[in-house]
Amino acid sequence: MSPTYYEDVSPSTRTLAPRAWYAVSDAKRLPLNGVWAFRLSSTADSFGTEFTEDGYDSAGWDEITVPGHWVLQGHGAPAYTNVRYPFPVDPPRVPDENPTGDHRCVFDLPADWPGGGETVLRFDGVESCARVWLNGQELGTFQGSRLPHEFGVTSALRPGRNVLAVRVHQWSAGSYLEDQDMWWLPGIFRDVTLLHRPEGSVDDYTVHSSYDHTSGEGTLRVDCRPQGRVTVPELGIDAATGESVTLPVEPWTAETPRLYDALLTTAGETVPFRIGFRTVLIEDGQLKVNGKRILFRGVNRHEFHPEHGRALDEATMRLDVQLMKRHNINAVRTSHCPPHPAFLDLCDEFGLWVVDECDLETHGFSELGWQGNPVDDERWTPALRDRAERMVERDKNHPSVVIWSLGNECGSGAGLSAMSRWIRERDPSRPVHYENDQKCPDSDLYSRMYASHDEVELIGQRKEPPLEDAAADARRRALPFVLCEYAHAMGNGPGGLSEYQRLFETYERCQGGFVWEWIDHGLLRHTDDGRAYFAYGGDFGEEVHDGNFVCDGLLLPDRTPSPGLTEFAKVIEPVRIEPGSPGSHGSSATVLVRNLYDFAGLSHLDFEWSCQVQGETVAGGPLAVPPLRPGESAAVPLPPAPGSAGSERTAHADARTAPQPGGGPSRSGETLWTVRAVLARDSPWAAKGHTVAWGQLSGAPAPAGGRPGLRGATGPARHEGESITLGPAVFDAASGVLTRLGPLALTGPRLDVWRAPTDNDNGAPWQPETRNGPLWRRHGLHRMRHRTDTVAAGADGLLVRTRVAPAGTGLGLRTAYRWSTSGGRLRLAVTVEPEGGWDFPLPRLGVRLGVPAALGDVTWYGGGPGEAYPDTRAASMTGLWHSTVDNMQTPYVRPQENGARADVRWAELRDTSDASGGTGPHGPGLRIEADTHRFWLTARRWTSEELDAAEHTTDLVAGETVWVNLDHAQHGIGSQSCGPGVLPAHQLTVAPAEFALVFSIPD
Structure with missing residues (x-):
């Protein structure tokens, strides 16, 4: 029996x-x-x-919006x-349960539609197989979901009323070639x-524009x-097609x-188009554009919208490109299929390097040891070639x-080789990429x-382990290297980005x-209560x-960064x-500015400096940075620190006597310089003043906690009943x-080592021995128990000795809390001594404190504004930051x-509500200061x-307590939801620890 068209x-x-x-x-x-x-049928x-x-x-039919997906419109x-196919793997057969959507469009051909020539019907994307009729005449069938078909x-078109009918099958032989990591x-x-x-008219055209x-x-x-004929008015070109013209031009780069x-x-016909002159080649083992090595600062991009799936409008595509440019991204891999062609127009316009990827993935065959893989089955080679041709000719x-x-x-196979050969012959001006065959x-x-x-x-x-085939090994070592995927951005993370970037900048082969x-790729839904x-x-x-492996992006589904x-x-x-070099009293410090662009100078940027004391900006202005070509650097002197010899006074008071937030006394404090590179003028992707880069350097240091600690203070502790x-x-x-504490009811603080495991903590299932989340649960860190050994009240304060440990193990953390007081302030010194064979890292190490829910306003001096x-x-960035507890959540x-904030010197939680619904201090707040080490601050309305x-986020319900974690140390994040785990330098190894905090009621 011959196969049906969809098989x-x-x-x-x-x-x-x-x-x-x-x-x-x-x-x-x-x-x-x-x-x-x-209408939808199940077969x-x-x-x-x-x-x-x-x-x-068709009066009894439903209605659907095209472009669109029927499964996102109630059907x-x-x-x-x-990886796994959601149907039995028996290529090219598909199950009888094959959802099929019949689509019917009645349209009127405009009265002025020309009578001569030909008319073409174009589909830019249909998943996964379509059969098409016009006015009852069958036009044909096609597969290849993310590719155009015409x-x-x-002969079928007529004046006036026309009926276009399209039958779309969810499953087809083409589905075996479209096993990408995304929603079906x-x-x-x-x-x-x-x-x-x-x-x-123009049947087809190809632009060759080298530089x-x-x-x-x-x-x-x-x-x-x-x-x-081709005309380029700006260049004075008026030439016949097929004729080469050489002249001075400005090149195109990202x-x-x-x-x-x-x-x-x-x-x-007349077709407007845009020309970008550039040359791409591989030379000396490097990928070069216009003769220069380029460095991809890239992302993989599936097309996605939380309500419309892959049916994106131009405004959404434009927003994607603008967000990429605002966040210094210069490259995009169109994983794992060609995007809407309008997206590439935007990449031309705004400037992004593009790796254009064919609509092809057969990952599910890895579950079968690659047996039956279509890319190694000659029957499928015409379909593979067709997909390559449609991508290259379109783009x-x-x-x-x-x-x-x-x-x-x-995997690997002869079909891939056939695709590569065709592409190289058709377009030798671009290199070909494929990852899965080493x-x-x-x-x-x-x-x-x-x-x-x-x-x-x-x-x-170029010291990687060799391949067995010496010739293949030598060829591979001569190739430039790219990570087509890295830094898996699933949930909280990815970690280790800085270390990767240093490698890219160190080794010219790593591009x-x-x-x-x-x-x-989260799809918007609502609970029963809305x-x-x-x-x-x-x-x-x-x-x-x-599961949620589909949610692994740098944007939340609503495109919030x-x-x-x-x-x-x-x-x-x-x-x-x-x-750069630090300044001495009366002299200027310097800042080192390096141009890391591949092609651009810095004329599109302005540089600004500001000086902060305890987070308060006390001075600032423009910074003169000399012209720097790509790769160049310069040490730039900063103005003298405010208050130093030779400096000019600003409208602010002397930086060393800046007032404290919260109404505290004036005092000296930590001085920091912040230097920003900002857009000097409006651009298509951001407004003038948008920050492109920034750096901070220290001026006058201050004790970690700002005000002196209480280590020398004493105050008696007294028993009063219970x-x-x-x-x-x-x-x-x-x-x-x-x-x-004073009028404020508190819960704790007590030692806390648990965190709700991140996706990267939980790790990938193929890494069973190194995943921290399951390891922490197996050892019971999510159910630690506290035992009080001694409570000793004395003339010099209160000493509480405890043991914090999980059930079922010999592991434990001997913890001592030493409390002292002076002048209305309360100091807590914590010492932790591990017991047992701790051969794995902790999630966190610190104390957890419960405060009334009304304390929902947070100000802190330390790292921010985000987690x-x-x-x-x-x-x-170190600064003085303000937020609400709710807005501190990601x-x-x-x-x-x-939601953790790093390097916190002090924090205040306050009640900012009043009876009239306005804002302003109302009721007692809480101030927390670091006394020996800066701490990590987390505040949320639910427990870990x-x-x-x-x-889901709707499972989180605010309670009557704000839970505040004040952590001495945190374990890193890593990228183990698909990539490597936390680097050793960022692991929280179990070891003896000491830290101290000071609590008070702010004015």
């Missing part, structure tokens, strides 16, 4: 040859997007084809898998357009069927995206596209995913990488799914601002736990540890245990 490995029937995409010409076009009639053959006829009555449900419809979302999700092709960096000249040749407007004119004229990628995670037979780059820092360093040194990935949350795998009743994106932006800054009093504090006499952890703290799609138990 046929042939890619299409009766579709036109692929060609270049362009959005505008003077030829007529009719968008068919809008509301279509729709591929539940209904006949009567619905394709003109007289068919069926989405499903998420990462039909000639001249069937439907017509990109534009449908009717195009008039006049006699003599010679030695002469500064560009060479332009436009090949076209049929012949025509940093300087210079485009020239041009017109292509044939006998029947070939974009200067932003600098690399073609064959696909993702397909011998790199089909790739011009050595590409890896999630290689550890140590391995990247070996690769940078950067692409963080996985751009955005969390509260919004984002759903992930398993939330739609899927039999096979991979995560702390991970803020961190990445800081790590990859194109201008490095670092401390309580003990010590100055303004009241303790439970039995447990020694603090219950009140930070030991290996995600590059973006933490709403990760799956709740987990979040409640955070751990939550599956």
